[in-house]
Amino acid sequence: MPELIAKPALDAAPVTLAGITLSVADPGRITFVAPFPGQEKAVAKLLKPLGLGFPAPNTALTKGEARIVWTVRGQAALIGVPVPEGMQAAAAVTDQTDGLAAFALRGARAAEVLARLVPIDLREAVFPPGSAARSGLNHMPLILVREEAGFLILTFRSMARTAWAELNEVLHHIEARDRLTN
Amino acid sequence: MRLNCPLCGSRDRREFYYRGAADYLDRPEPDAPPEAWDNYLHLRDNPMGVTKDLWYHDQGCTSWLLVTRNTLTHEILDVKLVAEAGE
Numbered sequence A: 001m002p003e004l005i006a007k008p009a010l011d012a013a014p015v016t017l018a019g020i021t022l023s024v025a026d027p028g029r030i031t032f033v034a035p036f037p038g039q040e041k042a043v044a045k046l047l048k049p050l051g052l053g054f055p056a057p058n059t060a061l062t063k064g065e066a067r068i069v070w071t072v073r074g075q076a077a078l079i080g081v082p083v084p085e086g087m088q089a090a091a092a093v094t095d096q097t098d099g100l101a102a103f104a105l106r107g108a109r110a111a112e113v114l115a116r117l118v119p120i121d122l123r124e125a126v127f128p129p130g131s132a133a134r135s136g137l138n139h140m141p142l143i144l145v146r147e148e149a150g151f152l153i154l155t156f157r158s159m160a161r162t163a164w165a166e167l168n169e170v171l172h173h174i175e176a177r178d179r180l181t182n
Numbered sequence B: 001m002r003l004n005c006p007l008c009g010s011r012d013r014r015e016f017y018y019r020g021a022a023d024y025l026d027r028p029e030p031d032a033p034p035e036a037w038d039n040y041l042h043l044r045d046n047p048m049g050v051t052k053d054l055w056y057h058d059q060g061c062t063s064w065l066l067v068t069r070n071t072l073t074h075e076i077l078d079v080k081l082v083a084e085a086g087e
């Protein structure tokens, strides 16, 4: 096996405008885990030593560096940790680390950025930390995780530059509007 | 228009793909007579009122949904996961 060189999806410096910071994130290893029929309990048991379980729809569980995010029906993304030994026997396991690009959006007004791109209500009262959603970032597939300080945004790696451009553009819109109205 | 996905919650129409009448769930056996296949593929009712159709939540949970709606009032009456509708 040749040693492959890991490269980030995008080489972009963080951008801060209107008190909101957009940056390329490195959440670590990402693995999709889809329990085989009847194996939900076995999967939950394997996740327990990590301090995690199998997440309910629209939620994410976090324990230190480890987290697991509901993605679609019967599937979750295990992030930041290796797959527990024995998981292959209980679930379909696919490594997505190189398939997804990750961005962090931080700041009290981060939801205002996504309000222009994502067709769901992301205000903190409706979508508090611990929430996750599968939706669209404009026209791109999106896995969205609410964190204490903002959002983790996952989309296909092949769309990394477009996602960055669209998020960056909204930051500029918000900053320009602030300048005109304040 | 919004659909209340049983998994994702209330979502905008743009997240969904419309497949067609729920008749597509009743696929005939491979050796069924040509009339059954003709009916399955081509013959549709066009109800004025309650109808059932299939939608795919492609920008969401990737589930097939069985949607009951009223063509007269545009009311969405029910949304079920196809995967669970038969149980």
Ligand SMILES: [Zn+2]
Binding pocket: B005, B006, B007, B008, B009, B057, B060, B061, B062, B063
């Ligand atoms: Zn859904």
